[in-house]
Amino acid sequence: MERIKPRTLSGFMELLPPDQVKMERFMETLRRAYSLYGFTPLDTPVVEAAEVLLAKGGGETEKQIYRFTKGDSDLALRFDLTVPLAKYAALNYGSLSFPFRRYQIGKVYRGERAQRGRFREFYQADIDIIGDGKLDIINEAEIPSVICRTLTGLGLTRFVIRVNNRKILNGFYAMLGLTERGADIMRTVDKLDKVGKEKVREMLVSDTGLSEVQADEILAFISITGTNAEVLSALESYRGKNEILDAGLDELRAVTAYLPEFGVPEENFAVDLTIARGLDYYTGTVYETMLTDHPEIGSVCSGGRYDNLAEYYTDKSLPGVGISIGLTRLFYVLQEQKMLSDALLTAPADVLVIPMTEDLGFAVKTATVFRDAGIRAQLYTEQKKFKAKLSYAGKLGFPFAAIIGDDEIAQGKISLKNLITGAQALVTPDRAVIDVLCVISEQRNVKVISE
Amino acid sequence: MERIKPRTLSGFMELLPPDQVKMERFMETLRRAYSLYGFTPLDTPVVEAAEVLLAKGGGETEKQIYRFTKGDSDLALRFDLTVPLAKYAALNYGSLSFPFRRYQIGKVYRGERAQRGRFREFYQADIDIIGDGKLDIINEAEIPSVICRTLTGLGLTRFVIRVNNRKILNGFYAMLGLTERGADIMRTVDKLDKVGKEKVREMLVSDTGLSEVQADEILAFISITGTNAEVLSALESYRGKNEILDAGLDELRAVTAYLPEFGVPEENFAVDLTIARGLDYYTGTVYETMLTDHPEIGSVCSGGRYDNLAEYYTDKSLPGVGISIGLTRLFYVLQEQKMLSDALLTAPADVLVIPMTEDLGFAVKTATVFRDAGIRAQLYTEQKKFKAKLSYAGKLGFPFAAIIGDDEIAQGKISLKNLITGAQALVTPDRAVIDVLCVISEQRNVKVISE
Numbered sequence: 001m002e003r004i005k006p007r008t009l010s011g012f013m014e015l016l017p018p019d020q021v022k023m024e025r026f027m028e029t030l031r032r033a034y035s036l037y038g039f040t041p042l043d044t045p046v047v048e049a050a051e052v053l054l055a056k057g058g059g060e061t062e063k064q065i066y067r068f069t070k071g072d073s074d075l076a077l078r079f080d081l082t083v084p085l086a087k088y089a090a091l092n093y094g095s096l097s098f099p100f101r102r103y104q105i106g107k108v109y110r111g112e113r114a115q116r117g118r119f120r121e122f123y124q125a126d127i128d129i130i131g132d133g134k135l136d137i138i139n140e141a142e143i144p145s146v147i148c149r150t151l152t153g154l155g156l157t158r159f160v161i162r163v164n165n166r167k168i169l170n171g172f173y174a175m176l177g178l179t180e181r182g183a184d185i186m187r188t189v190d191k192l193d194k195v196g197k198e199k200v201r202e203m204l205v206s207d208t209g210l211s212e213v214q215a216d217e218i219l220a221f222i223s224i225t226g227t228n229a230e231v232l233s234a235l236e237s238y239r240g241k242n243e244i245l246d247a248g249l250d251e252l253r254a255v256t257a258y259l260p261e262f263g264v265p266e267e268n269f270a271v272d273l274t275i276a277r278g279l280d281y282y283t284g285t286v287y288e289t290m291l292t293d294h295p296e297i298g299s300v301c302s303g304g305r306y307d308n309l310a311e312y313y314t315d316k317s318l319p320g321v322g323i324s325i326g327l328t329r330l331f332y333v334l335q336e337q338k339m340l341s342d343a344l345l346t347a348p349a350d351v352l353v354i355p356m357t358e359d360l361g362f363a364v365k366t367a368t369v370f371r372d373a374g375i376r377a378q379l380y381t382e383q384k385k386f387k388a389k390l391s392y393a394g395k396l397g398f399p400f401a402a403i404i405g406d407d408e409i410a411q412g413k414i415s416l417k418n419l420i421t422g423a424q425a426l427v428t429p430d431r432a433v434i435d436v437l438c439v440i441s442e443q444r445n446v447k448v449i450s451e
Numbered sequence: 452m453e454r455i456k457p458r459t460l461s462g463f464m465e466l467l468p469p470d471q472v473k474m475e476r477f478m479e480t481l482r483r484a485y486s487l488y489g490f491t492p493l494d495t496p497v498v499e500a501a502e503v504l505l506a507k508g509g510g511e512t513e514k515q516i517y518r519f520t521k522g523d524s525d526l527a528l529r530f531d532l533t534v535p536l537a538k539y540a541a542l543n544y545g546s547l548s549f550p551f552r553r554y555q556i557g558k559v560y561r562g563e564r565a566q567r568g569r570f571r572e573f574y575q576a577d578i579d580i581i582g583d584g585k586l587d588i589i590n591e592a593e594i595p596s597v598i599c600r601t602l603t604g605l606g607l608t609r610f611v612i613r614v615n616n617r618k619i620l621n622g623f624y625a626m627l628g629l630t631e632r633g634a635d636i637m638r639t640v641d642k643l644d645k646v647g648k649e650k651v652r653e654m655l656v657s658d659t660g661l662s663e664v665q666a667d668e669i670l671a672f673i674s675i676t677g678t679n680a681e682v683l684s685a686l687e688s689y690r691g692k693n694e695i696l697d698a699g700l701d702e703l704r705a706v707t708a709y710l711p712e713f714g715v716p717e718e719n720f721a722v723d724l725t726i727a728r729g730l731d732y733y734t735g736t737v738y739e740t741m742l743t744d745h746p747e748i749g750s751v752c753s754g755g756r757y758d759n760l761a762e763y764y765t766d767k768s769l770p771g772v773g774i775s776i777g778l779t780r781l782f783y784v785l786q787e788q789k790m791l792s793d794a795l796l797t798a799p800a801d802v803l804v805i806p807m808t809e810d811l812g813f814a815v816k817t818a819t820v821f822r823d824a825g826i827r828a829q830l831y832t833e834q835k836k837f838k839a840k841l842s843y844a845g846k847l848g849f850p851f852a853a854i855i856g857d858d859e860i861a862q863g864k865i866s867l868k869n870l871i872t873g874a875q876a877l878v879t880p881d882r883a884v885i886d887v888l889c890v891i892s893e894q895r896n897v898k899v900i901s902e
Contacts, residue, residue, distance in 0.1 A: 003763060004503060006537075006761075006765070007538075007542065009524070014494070014496060016546055020491070020494060035800075036800075036825070038829025040472065041475050044465055045460060045463040045464075045572050046572065047463065047517075047560070049458065051455055052455055055454075066526075068517070070517055087457040087459070088465070090457040092467060095467055096467075097846050101829065109498070120498075136832040138811060138815075138830060142830065258812060262819060263823070313454060349487075352489075360712075361709060368712060378489025379589060379593060382582070382585075382587050
C-alpha cells in the first residue's frame with residue numbers, strides 16, 4: 001500500500017496527552033471563572049458566509065482570512081469571536097435579554113506568516129457584556145474582577161491589570177488642539193514600554209509632527225504615576241478644561257471605586273495612562289494585563305469598552321465591554337517558560353486496575369466500584385509481564401495501581417499501590433475508594449500554572 | 452452606513468442561550484463519563500492537509516469534503532475524528548503509550564445537501580482504544596459499559612445496546628459458500644428493521660443472487676433471538692464448522708461475560724445477529740444503540756472493532772475499538788421530540804443581585820461573597836424600574852434574586868427571593884449562600900434528557 005506521510009500543518013497546535021490535559025484545565029478554569037459572573041456559554045459556527053465576516057472589511061483581516069467557495073457559497077473561517085458575536089446579537093436581537101453576557105472559547109483562524117510561536121489556528125477565550133442602547137459603567141468596573149479571578153484560578157498572582165480610559169486621552173489631546181492626531185499619538189505612545197521615553201518624544205516631534213512643547217505636555221501627562229489614588233488625584237488638576245476628559249475621569253473613578261468590594265487586590269490593579277490599545281473600536285475604558293515577572297510576554301488579557309458592537313448588521317445601538325485571552329499563544333509561551341505546573345497529574349485516570357488472574361470478574365467489579373465513586377479507573381488487561389504493566393502506569397503518571405491476584409480475590413481485597421509514595425496496602429475496594437479520593441481531591445486545588 | 456444582513460449558514464447549528472446551556476451539559480456529561488474509563492482528552496486541528504485527510508480517498512468523502520487552497524497549501528476541513536486520530540497515532544507513535552485511549556469531542560464538516568435535521572458542521576464525540584500490534588478483547592467488553600454510563604448520565608434509561616460480531620457473520624456466510632458476497636448480504640440484512648423479513652428474503656434471492664435455501668438459512672440464522680444466554684446457546688450449535696465463526700463466538704462470549712461486573716443492566720444489552728454496520732472497516736465486535744421508545748431516531752451511538760487504524764500512514768499495526776456519538780444530530784432530534792429537560796436551569800447565573808441604592812458597595816460585596824462560595828452571581832445595575840429588573844430575572848430563569856436596598860444595607864442583610872417558589876427572606880449574606888447552595892446542589896443531579 002502506498003502511504004502518505006502523516007503530518008500536522010505548521011501553525012496548528014496539536015498537543016501530546018499530558019499537555020492536552022493541562023490545556024483542558026486551562027479551559028475548565030476559564031469556563032468556571034466566567035460562569036461565576038453570569039456569562040452564558042455561546043458557540044457559533046467556525047464557518048460563516050464571507051460577506052458576513054467581512055462586513056467591516058479592509059486591512060490585515062482580508063489578507064489573512066481563510067476564504068473559499070463550496071458550490072455557490074462564498075465562505076470563510078472566523079478570524080475572531082467578536083464579529084460572530086456581533087452577527088449573533090443582531091440576528092437574535094429579539095430573543096435575547098439585555099444586558100447580554102456571554103463567554104465563548106473557540107478556535108479562530110488567521111493565515112499569518114508561519115513563525116515560531118505564531119499560530120494560524122488558535123483559541124480565543126472572550127467575554128462580553130452587551131447593552132441595549134446603553135450599559136451601566138459598573139459593568140466596566142467588574143471586568144478587572146473577572147480577570148483577577150480567572151488568572152488567580154490558573155495559578156497566577158504576580159500580574160497587574162492596567163486600566164485607562166480613552167476619553168481621558170482624547171480629551172487631553174483635544175485640550176492641546178490635537179484632536180485629529182489622537183490615533184497617531186496613541187500608536188506612538190503605545191511604544192513607550194518598548195522604546196523608552198526619549199525615543200517616544202523624538203517620534204512625536206519628527207514622525208507625528210508635534211511641537212516640542214506639545215510632546216513634553218504629552219510625556220508629562222502619561223508620566224503621571226503612583227498609587228491609583230495618586231494618579232486619580234493628579235488627574236483632577238486637569239478637570240474642568242475639557243468635557244470629554246472630565247467624562248473619562250468620572251468613568252475611571254467609577255471603575256476603581258469598588259475594587260476592594262470586587263475582591264481585586266490593590267497590587268493587581270493599576271491606573272496607567274500609557275495604555276491606549278491599538279484598535280479604534282474602543283471608546284472608553286481599556287484593559288491590559290501584564291505578568292510582573294514576564295513583561296516580554298506582553299498583555300495576556302486585553303479589551304475595553306466599545307459603543308457599537310454590531311453597526312455593520314443592525315441600526316440597533318449595542319454598546320458593550322469585553323476582554324479576550326489568546327489562549328493558544330498564552331499556553332505556548334507558558335510552556336516555553338516552563339511555567340506549566342508539574343504538580344498537576346496528567347494521567348488518563350486515577351487508578352490503573354491490574355488483574356493478575358485469568359478470571360477478570362473481581363478486577364472489573366473493582367473498576368466499576370471506583371467509577372461509581374467518581375474515580376477514573378482504567379483496566380489494564382494486555383498480556384504483559386507485571387513489570388511492563390507497572391511501567392505503563394509509571395510512564396503515564398498514574399497516581400495509583402490496584403493490583404488484583406489470587407490472594408486478593410480470596411480475601412475480597414485489592415493491593416492498592418500509591419505510585420507517588422511507593423506505599424502499598426491490602427485493602428477492601430471501599431477503603432481503596434476513600435484512600436484514592438483523599439489524594440485526588442487535593443488535585444482539584446492544584447493550579448495549572450506555577451509562577 | 453451600508454448594512455449586511457446578518458445570517459448563519461444553513462446546516463450550521465447555532466443555539467440560543469438556554470439550549471446552548473443544555474448542549475454544554477451534554478458535552479460535560481460525555482467528558483465526565485469518558486474520563487471515568489481512562490480516556491484522555493485529545494484536540495486536533497479542524498484544518499488539515501488535504502492529502503492527509505484524503506489518504507484513504509474515494510466515494511462520498513471526496514464529494515462532501517470542504518477543500519480549499521491558501522497560498523500554496525491544499526487544505527481541507529476534517530470530516531470525522533477517526534482520520535485525524537489515525538494521523539495523530541502514526542505521527543506520535545513513539546511518544547504514546549499503548550493501549551492509547553482517547554476521547555475527542557469536536558466539530559466535523561460535510562457538505563451534504565441542505566435538509567432539515569442534516570448538518571454540515573456537527574459535533575462528533577468519539578472514544579477509541581488503540582493497541583500496538585494487538586489489543587485484548589476485554590477492551591471490547593468494556594465499551595457497552597461506557598455507552599451505558601454515558602447515556603444514563605444524560606438521563607436515558609430506556610435504550611438497548613445491540614452487539615454482534617462480524618466474524619460470526621463472515622464465518623456463517625463462509626459455511627454457506629458465500630464468502631465473496633458477505634458485504635452484499637450484510638448490506639441487505641441491515642435493512643431488516645426497515646423493510647421486514649419477507650422483503651429481505653426476496654432481495655437476497657433476486658438482488659444478491661442467493662438460492663432460496665441459502666436465503667432461508669440466513670434468515671433462520673439472524674432470526675435467533677431471546678435472552679443473551681439463549682442466543683449464545685443457540686449459536687453454539689454452529690460451533691466447529693467454521694474457524695472464523697468459532698473465533699467470533701468466543702469473542703462475543705468474552706464481550707458478554709462480565710456485563711454484570713461492568714454494571715451494565717441486562718435490559719440495556721442485547722446480542723443481536725442482525726447488526727452488521729455498513730463500514731467494511733469493522734472486523735469484529737460491532738455496536739449500535741437504539742432508544743426503545745424512539746426507534747425512528749436510529750442508532751445514537753455506534754462503532755466497533757477494527758484491525759488497522761492507520762494503515763494509510765504507517766506500517767505499524769494499530770488495532771482498536773471505538774464508538775461515536777453524533778452529538779449535534781442527537782441534540783437536534785431530542786429537541787424536536789421535546790425530550791430536553793425543562794428541569795435543568797438555564798439562567799446565566801444562580802443569583803441576580805439587584806441593588807436599589809446609589810452606593811453599590813454592599814451589593815458588589817454580596818456578589819463577591821456568592822462567587823467566593825462557588826455560586827454564580829450576576830450584578831444587575833441598569834437604570835430600570837424594580838419590576839423591569841425582576842422581569843429580566845424571570846425571563847432568563849434565575850432561581851434567585853438578591854435585593855439590596857437601604858433597609859437591607861442598614862442591617863447588613865439581603866432580601867433573598869426564591870423566584871421558583873416566590874418565598875422571600877431577609878438573611879445575612881452567609882445564610883443566603885447556604886440557602887442558594889441547597890437549591891443549586893440539587894441541580895447537579897438533574898439530567899439533561901427527560902424520557
